[in-house]
Each structure stands twice: as structure tokens, then as C-alpha cells.
Amino acid sequence: MSTLNPPKLTVKDFKSDQEVRWCPGCGDYSILLQMQKVMADLATERHRTVFVAGIGCSSRFPYYMETYGFHGIHGRAPAIATGVKCANPELDVWVMTGDGDGLSIGGNHLIHTIRRNIGLKIVLFNNRIYGLTKGQYSPTSERGKKTRSTPWGTIENPIRPITVALGCEVTFVARCADVDIKLLQDVFRKAAAHKGTAFIEVYQDCNVYNHGAFDYATDRQTKLDATLILEHGKPMIFGKDRNKGIRLNGMTPEIVELGSGITADDLLIHDEKATEPTLAFMLSRMTHPEFPEPVGVFRAVEEPTYEGQMEDQIAAVTKKLGAGNLDKLFNAGDTWDVD
Ligand SMILES: Cc1ncc(C[n+]2csc(CCOP(=O)(O)OP(=O)(O)O)c2C)c(N)n1
Numbered sequence: 001m002s003t004l005n006p007p008k009l010t011v012k013d014f015k016s017d018q019e020v021r022w023c024p025g026c027g028d029y030s031i032l033l034q035m036q037k038v039m040a041d042l043a044t045e046r047h048r049t050v051f052v053a054g055i056g057c058s059s060r061f062p063y064y065m066e067t068y069g070f071h072g073i074h075g076r077a078p079a080i081a082t083g084v085k086c087a088n089p090e091l092d093v094w095v096m097t098g099d100g101d102g103l104s105i106g107g108n109h110l111i112h113t114i115r116r117n118i119g120l121k122i123v124l125f126n127n128r129i130y131g132l133t134k135g136q137y138s139p140t141s142e143r144g145k146k147t148r149s150t151p152w153g154t155i156e157n158p159i160r161p162i163t164v165a166l167g168c169e170v171t172f173v174a175r176c177a178d179v180d181i182k183l184l185q186d187v188f189r190k191a192a193a194h195k196g197t198a199f200i201e202v203y204q205d206c207n208v209y210n211h212g213a214f215d216y217a218t219d220r221q222t223k224l225d226a227t228l229i230l231e232h233g234k235p236m237i238f239g240k241d242r243n244k245g246i247r248l249n250g251m252t253p254e255i256v257e258l259g260s261g262i263t264a265d266d267l268l269i270h271d272e273k274a275t276e277p278t279l280a281f282m283l284s285r286m287t288h289p290e291f292p293e294p295v296g297v298f299r300a301v302e303e304p305t306y307e308g309q310m311e312d313q314i315a316a317v318t319k320k321l322g323a324g325n326l327d328k329l330f331n332a333g334d335t336w337d338v339d
Pocket residue numbers: 055056057058059074097098099100101102105125127129130131132133138206
């Protein structure tokens with residue numbers, strides 16, 4: 001019997017025939033390309049891969065991937081994806097969402113998906129604005145932000161997506177900027193391998209309605225001082241001269257300068273495997289300009305998945321009660337006809 005070796009797929013094989021309709025210069029292009037590169041590198045099977053999205057510029061993503069896909073309804077991608085994954089646990093299911101789609105109208109769906117630890121990989125394109133509807137403020141817009149719907153500046157506190165995910169006990173959570181190609185690929189690769197919910201916040205430039213929102217974290221001149229690259233098991237050192245670090249002062253993080261008696265041994269060590277998410281939670285609250293903003297993997301732990309537990313439970317109950325009969329169930333108890 002001969003074994004057929006399928007040909008190795010390339011980036012081109014993951015590009016669909018659809019015309020990409022994002023504005024020239026939009027950060028979404030980089031996210032799409034990095035995803036296609038990672039899929040090719042990982043020899044992903046297209047027929048076992050599904051991208052599910054809601055509504056927004058970012059949610060157009062499934063059209064552009066030569067895989068299965070579903071452009072759903074606003075904020076409901078996690079619900080649709082939950083159904084896809086539970087009915088077909090062997091599929092790799094990705095949820096592509098925006099800060100408006102995932103955190104405004106879809107906030108409720110997102111938190112319950114994460115707390116269940118369903119095996120979905122959720123990528124949140126955070127551009128801190130509604131792009132598709134032409135520039136209204138979003139739940140991640142910073143206080144005071146003037147937009148078309150907040151002409152005098154927003155008076156709301158922004159959501160910190162990673163803090164919310166950690167509050168739902170997320171088992172894998174990471175952050176990266178759209179232009180940080182190597183890190184973005186690395187994070188996608190790790191998310192692809194994770195069992196359970198993986199949540200990735202991508203800082204994405206909407207160069208039409210919120211251009212430069214993340215310049216501090218992406219500009220060559222500032223990024224090394226404005227971000228902290230998280231490395232498992234390594235002390236938290238940052239800065240273009242690698243001379244600054246994060247130390248705990250009681251329960252509070254503080255920036256210290258290395259030298260004059262302070263060494264790497266005084267700094268916090270990053271532990272993405274910590275069972276308690278306390279440290280990751282603290283990192284998720286560090287924001288520019290007071291602190292460097294952490295990028296990379298905050299947390300990566302193993303917990304039972306929803307779909308795995310569901311299958312086990314069905315098997316255990318079936319063993320006890322026998323296979324179910326839907327027709328019998330429908331007609332059990334009182335039934336009546338509606339005229
Ligand atoms: C039920 C419903 N309410 C509102 C809208 C209008 N709407 C479409 S996209 C969107 C926000 C998109 O923002 P975001 O998720 O940040 O995506 P982006 O376009 O910035 O990528 C809104 C409010 C809609 N399509 N459906």
C-alpha cells in the first residue's frame with residue numbers, strides 16, 4: 001500500500017482569491033501575512049482550519065484565508081466558534097475580532113468563552129477605535145480621546161483586554177504589535193499549539209482613524225524603552241541600553257536602574273507557567289508612559305478544556321444510561337398541540 005505525502009503548502013496556498021479591501025497601510029495586512037506564514041510553517045491542514053469573525057474591518061479576515069471561514073454577526077464570533085469547536089473538536093478554530101466587536105457588543109460572549117477554556121485561538125485586533133464605521137471611540141480608547149462620537153473627549157475608563165482575560169482565568173494570553181513580525185509569528189505559533197483558550201491582543205494601527213496610537217511601542221527610537229519583552233524564566237530587563245528593570249516594592253512594581261548596587265538578581269523573574277495569575281495580572285496593568293508595556297506571553301498554563309470535559313461527560317453518562325434518543329426526549333412528559 002503506498003502512502004500519499006501531501007505537497008508542502010506555501011504562504012501563497014493560504015491566500016484566498018478575494019481582493020483584500022483594507023485601507024493601504026492598515027496594520028491588518030501584517031497580521032494577515034504573519035498568520036499565513038505561520039500556517040505554512042506549521043504545515044497546517046487547510047481542511048481542518050476555520051476562521052470565525054464578527055463584524056468590523058478586522059472581521060473581514062476569514063475572506064482572505066484559503067481555509068474554512070465564517071463572517072458572522074457583530075460580537076458573536078466566540079459563540080459561533082464555540083459551536084464549531086464543540087461539534088468538531090478536531091478542528092483548529094481561530095476567532096478574529098476587533099476591540100469594538102470583541103469588547104463592546106461582544107464583551108459578554110468573549111468573557112464566557114474564555115472562562116470555559118474552550119480550545120479557541122482568539123486574536124483581538126486592538127486599534128482603540130471603530131474603524132469600519134469611521135472612527136467612533138471604542139472600549140479601549142484612552143480617556144480624553146476625541147473622536148467622531150466623543151468630540152469633547154471620552155470620559156470613560158478604557159478596558160485592559162489582557163486584564164479582563166486574566167480575570168476569566170485565561171490559560172494562554174499574549175500581546176504583540178502588528179509590525180513586530182518575529183514576535184507576532186512566535187505568539188501565533190505558541191497559540192496554535194496551546195490546548196484551551198489562547199487570547200492574543202495585537203496592537204494594530206488604523207492609519208485612517210487612529211494613526212500612530214501605538215507609535216511609542218513600535219517606533220525604533222522609543223520601543224525599547226516603552227516595552228518590556230517577556231521571556232519565561234528571565235529577569236525583567238528593558239531599555240535600549242538594557243539598563244532598566246522591574247522590581248517589586250511590597251505589592252507594587254517599580255522601575256529600577258541597574259548598577260550602583262542593583263543587579264538582575266533584584267528583579268522580578270518572568271514565570272508564564274505560574275499557577276496563580278497574580279504576576280501576570282500585575283504585568284497586564286503596567287501601561288505607558290508610567291511603565292514599559294509588556295509584550296510576549298504573559299501566561300501559558302494547562303487546564304482541562306471545555307470540549308475535552310464535554311466529551312468525557314457524554315461518554316460517562318452514555319455508559320451509565322445508554323445512548324440517548326432525541327425523538328423519545330422530545331415526546332417525553334406532557335406534550336400538546338398548538339392550533
Ligand atoms: C448589531 C450591530 N450594531 C452595530 C453595528 C455597526 N458596527 C459595525 S462594525 C462596528 C465596530 C467595529 O469596531 P472594531 O471591532 O474595533 O473593528 P475595526 O473595524 O476597528 O477593525 C460597529 C459598531 C453592526 N454592524 N451591527
